[in-house]
Amino acid sequence: MLTAALVGAIGLLPWLSRTDPALTVLKARSAERDPAPETLRAIRGELGLDDGPLALLGRWLGGLLRGDAGTSWVSGAPVLPGLGQAAGVSLLLMCGALVVAAATTAAVCARTLRLGARGRLGARRPGGTLTAVLAALPEFLVASVLASVIAVHLGWLPALGWYGPQWMVLPSLALGLPAGAVLGRMLDDLLPGAFGEPWATAAAARGVPPRTVARQAVRRCVPGLLPNLGLFVVGLTGGSVAVEQIYDIPGLGRLTLHAALAQDLPALQSGTLALVLLAAAAGLLARLTARLLAGPALRDGALQSLHRPRPPAPRALPLLYGGLLAALIGFGLPRDPLALDTLARLRAPSVEHPFGTDALGRDVLARISHGAVTTLGTALAVSAAALIAGLLLGLLPRLSGPLADTLSAVPPVLAGLLVTGVLGSGPWTPAFAVAVVAWTPLAAHTSALLRQERATVHLTATRALGASRWYVLRHELLPAVVPPVVRHALLRLPGVALGLAALGFLGLGAQPPSPEWGLLLAENQPYAERAPWAVLFPAAALALLGALAVTSAGGVRLPGRRGRPPGPAVPPVIQAVPAPRGHPGRPGDLLTPVSASQTDER
Known part of the structure; x- marks a missing residue:
């Protein structure tokens, strides 16, 4: 229903904007051509504009059911082949940007992971200044700087066009660095809560390798980030218009923008529909992955809260x-x-x-x-x-x-x-x-x-x-x-x-x-x-x-709960208890977290 409403609104765009779609199409075809009345009448007859938006939308939907997305009002070429090629370019660029975003996220969270895996996170104050600067840089500015410095001055990589793997490095960096900074900041916000859970404390005391503890902490936090990761996927595919313009990349975002500015309804409606289907697939995949990672715990109510009182932020x-x-x-x-x-x-x-x-x-x-x-x-x-x-x-x-x-x-x-x-x-x-x-x-x-x-x-x-x-x-x-x-x-x-x-x-x-x-x-x-x-x-x-x-x-903290006087949290005491018979671990004691009150009673 929402998709139909969106596509219908796009079909009404030329009439909603109170402009003559024939004149817009004529300017898109040839800016120097004289917009004579007979020329505009010929374009209206060619495109069927006099039939109204509902008839045009009905014909486009009927052709879509037969596997035909119509022909472009500007170029006259079939829409579907060009749309498939643009979608393939955008998906490949999205994959490269996701690799860069993952590396940036890992760099942002490296200090928290290193300290938390060794049980030395303590009252680490939230940082993020460098992350904020990186996230605040506009994509087109990053793309321009990379193109002028790395491509023009140093000549290390090509900048314009889309002819092979070398041409996707710079645009992937321009898209992935800001996205990775935002995702890294969100993950870094969740990691202290994961490292503060009893399992992480016990694993650090038992001598579990820090890499294993860090990997499990990231796995614990990923379900909370997956919905936003799905939105990033869609944004990197359809929202990278500026980067595609700078590097002359024939992607889906650029195709949709040009179709919107030229009021090329068949290409615009088809491109928007492709983006909506991609968003639905990304959202479904994110929900399925989150259910796979934390489904049993969500069902049984067996999770610990990741959001604990934060230390006072530096003023x-x-x-x-x-x-x-x-x-x-x-x-x-x-x-x-x-x-x-x-x-x-x-x-x-x-x-x-x-x-x-x-x-x-x-x-x-x-x-x-x-x-x-x-x-x-x-x-x-x-x-x-x-x-x-x-x-x-x-x-x-x-x-x-x-x-x-x-x-x-x-x-x-x-x-x-x-x-x-x-x-x-x-x-x-x-x-x-x-x-x-x-x-x-x-x-x-x-x-x-x-x-x-x-x-x-x-x-x-x-x-x-x-x-x-x-x-x-x-x-x-x-x-x-x-x-x-x-x-x-x-x-x-x-x-x-x-x-x-x-x-x-x-x-x-x-x-x-x-x-x-x-x-x-x-x-x-x-x-x-x-x-x-x-x-x-x-x-x-x-x-x-x-x-x-x-x-x-950093000053936005979890307020104190009623009935709980403010004060330092009492960490669980790691106490040795005899290991049960047949325990598959190493011989000796099994470390389990015991509360301070239980220790006093014993």
């Missing part, structure tokens, strides 16, 4: 990053962001222009400072709305699961075009378009954590003592689920800001000469090789925002 780093960001904004506000100086184009940083100038001679520092108000305000509003929607809908997984799977398949650019077609252009149109899809990973995270928390031993005992559903939700489930989801939302704050700016760059929101941060990056990206400061300083401001968001998220 110095958030204050430092917040002070730097405030100083950056305050220092540039007195300057004029729109003042043009054609004699000072692309000037390097100097006393007069501390951050240099752009291609029109405008002061980069002034534009960053004045753009901060719009960028930060809108991004915070969208992130807050996405967080609330994700938490509320995540508590209803049967409702939000299919909806999230469907909406996650919609690239933000396509969502922006649909929202603009319905609501029209305006200052809040891109904000609403980003909010429509920004809640899906937060809802998936909420549902996954809620599913595992409901299967914990202490919750089973709480229910057995007669606790009501409201009590369980308010005092047990929400305190365990809300803090990690809030930290996840803060980690995605820079990405929300970039999504807003990307829609503005496509003409769906903020327009030049607006000094919005993402628009600054997009405007100055062609001059990155000649004037790198015009790109690096806006990117540094965005990375500073990410570092501030993540270090501040």
